[in-house]
Amino acid sequence: MNPFHYSRPNSVEDAVHLAGPASRFIAGGTNLLDLMKENLTRPEHLIDITGLPLREVTETAKGGLLIGALVSNADLAWHPLIEQRYPLLSQAILAGASPQLRNMASTGGNLLQRTRCYYFYDANVPCNKREPGSGCPARDGLNRIHAIFGASAQCVATHPSDMCVALAALEAVVHVQGRNGSRTLEFADFHRLPGDSPERDNHLADDELITAIELPAAGFAEHSHYLKIRDRASYAFALVSVAAALEFTGPVIREARLVLGGVAHKPWRDEAVENWLVGKSATRETFVAAADALLQHAQPLEHNAFKVTLARRAIIRALSDAAQGVQA
Structure with a gap:
């Protein structure tokens, strides 16, 4: 582990002005310290944000x-x-770690896992994400755990978070602050696919700090x-995970969310x-067709073709359990 400077700011403004x-x-530090101990990342300055006032869960004016x-x-x-209104998120977090x-x-740190x-x-081996x-x-x-969607010639790694799969399904919004002020990112736009620059996992600037995650009012509490x-x-970590959420008008699906984890560089969603799915009945035949449609463009590697079959079965089961209101 390399030597580094340490600061513990008292405000978000001070924290982002120290960043670079x-x-x-x-x-x-559950991921960062591992990376530092293995000499995979060598920060010159650690900014301890544990003293900042970012520990509250509050209701928004929009009902989220x-x-x-x-x-x-x-x-x-x-x-x-969260348990009452967003059980999908609670289930996903408890499935992890x-x-x-x-x-x-921390909630913000979960989004930044490598x-x-x-x-x-x-x-001891090359890696485009590191170098x-x-x-x-x-x-x-050996690519058994690697991506079947969204990979590039430069990187076939997968994102490890369970929580992020649920946040993608819930269409969360990420609040960040940097030296130039604050902004929000739709969750779908937060993480990056590897492309030609796999060393970049997300769209944060070097000085930007995640301050909050906002959940919309719709939590799919009854059918997720x-x-x-x-x-x-x-x-x-997941070989394959599925966040499934449905809303109904009578027996017909009115709204659907379907996100996969463990298969891409970010939570994988096909809108x-x-x-x-909207307008369809919640039958096994419907869910089989949805799984086949989602997986038709999968590009497995030599050792992970099993993920396609595994994902198909998992999608059908997760949608069926969501439709029936089955909680984990």
Whole structure:
């Protein structure tokens, strides 16, 4: 681990004025400290934001919720308003990590997790995410856990977060602040696909800090389900996960959200498939057709073609459970 400067600002304004290309904000540190210990990232300046007033969950004038970036994953998952109005988010958070990590991990930090590619975490091999232009050994190497959507010649890694899959389905909005002021990003626009610059995971500027995540009023409380398929029952990243949410008018689907995790560099959503579901009845035949439509453009690698079949089954099951109002 390299030497670094440490600051603990008392305000968001002070924090963003300290930030720059060689600095990192730190809250729970559940991912950043691992990266530093493995010498995969070498910040010259750590900015401790744990003293900032970003720990509240408040109701918005539009009927949604504003979640401070420093609310812990554990507190968020068990928050009464989240459990009642956004059970999809609660389910997704509780499917991730371990209780100890959820106690430490912050809501804002969850969005900033780096990918869990074997090669990215091995400093002895090349990786375009760590050293642009050095190569992507995962393409022709062991790629069982890697992407089947949205990959590029430069990177085939997947985003590890469970919480982000649910936030994508709920159409959350990310509030950020930098030296030039504050702005919001639609959740779909927050993370990036790898393209030719896989070293960049999101659209934040170097000085920008996540201050809150806003949830809209529609929480799909009655008909949503988060399904995570992994190699072991706990503390494992998703091979495939599905956030499914439905609203009905009588027996007919009025609105649908369908997002996959573990299959791309960001939560993977196909709005054309969601729109196709509108007006359909909640039958197995409908959900099979939706799964097939979503997966028709998948591009599996040598060792992860099983993800296509796994995702198909998971989509059908998650939509069926959402329609029936099954909670995990």
